Amino acid sequence: NAGVMQNPRHLVRRRGQEARLRCSPMKGHSHVYWYRQLPEEGLKFMVYLQKENIIDESGMPKERFSAEFPKEGPSILRIQQVVRGDSAAYFCASSPPISRYPDEQFFGPGTRLTVL
Amino acid sequence: RKEVEQDPGPFNVPEGATVAFNCTYSNSASQSFFWYRQDCRKEPKLLMSVYSSGNEDGRFTAQLNRASQYISLLIRDSKLSDSATYLCVVNGRPGAGSYQLTFGKGTKLSVIP
Numbered sequence: 001n002a003g004v005m006q007n008p009r010h011l012v013r014r015r016g017q018e019a020r021l022r023c024s025p026m027k028g029h030s031h032v033y034w035y036r037q038l039p040e041e042g043l044k045f046m047v048y049l050q051k052e053n054i055i056d057e058s059g060m061p062k063e064r065f066s067a068e069f070p071k072e073g074p075s076i077l078r079i080q081q082v083v084r085g086d087s088a089a090y091f092c093a094s095s096p097p098i099s100r101y102p103d104e105q106f107f108g109p110g111t112r113l114t115v116l
Numbered sequence: 117r118k119e120v121e122q123d124p125g126p127f128n129v130p131e132g133a134t135v136a137f138n139c140t141y142s143n144s145a146s147q148s149f150f151w152y153r154q155d156c157r158k159e160p161k162l163l164m165s166v167y168s169s170g171n172e173d174g175r176f177t178a179q180l181n182r183a184s185q186y187i188s189l190l191i192r193d194s195k196l197s198d199s200a201t202y203l204c205v206v207n208g209r210p211g212a213g214s215y216q217l218t219f220g221k222g223t224k225l226s227v228i229p
Binding site for chain 1: 120147148150157158159160161162165203207214215216217218219220221222
């Protein structure tokens with residue numbers, strides 16, 4: 001059973017460009033979460049999605065950031081007009097719809113975004 | 117008070133040693149507690165969930181004290197492969213859904229031959 005998959009693993013962008021990060025949850029998982037880890041910091045919650053629905057985006061910056069989880073295909077975190085402060089590791093996690101252990105989330109390998 | 121607070125370390129211990137990590141959390145409404153490990157430049161991996169009665173998994177023992185809002189992780193007979201950063205994680209933040217995991221910054225462990 002493949003784990004959470006993310007691509008690309010590394011992404012380099014110049015200031016002002018757009019970054020698109022993709023996440024495919026584990027098979028059978030319908031809940032997707034995005035977290036950001038700035039250098040020397042803990043992971044911070046950004047957004048929680050289910051298929052075609054944004055459940056909670058309270059951790060997302062108000063501008064330039066958006067997320068979606070379409071009916072078909074991976075979840076996408078989109079950052080428009082990137083700035084140097086967006087440089088971080090972005091982790092996606094997933095969980096099943098019903099779990100014996102609520103709140104357990106399984107993480108993908110992350111996308112390391114570097115903004116030049 | 118930080119939402120989840122951990123001693124950053126590093127803890128440098130010889131192989132075979134016993135090492136304990138502590139963590140405190142601020143949200144008294146949290147219901148789920150975890151220890152994750154994170155290797156350098158890798159994703160966090162769930163090590164164990166922490167239950168009220170305490171739980172053990174091989175060389176690893178986790179304890180929870182809700183009254184003190186304190187979580188601990190004990191590693192016995194340390195192996196070189198235990199070298200990693202250990203993340204204390206709790207669910208929920210005041211006013212937020214329980215699915216929002218709140219991570220500590222982690223405690224770095226280096227096991228030395």
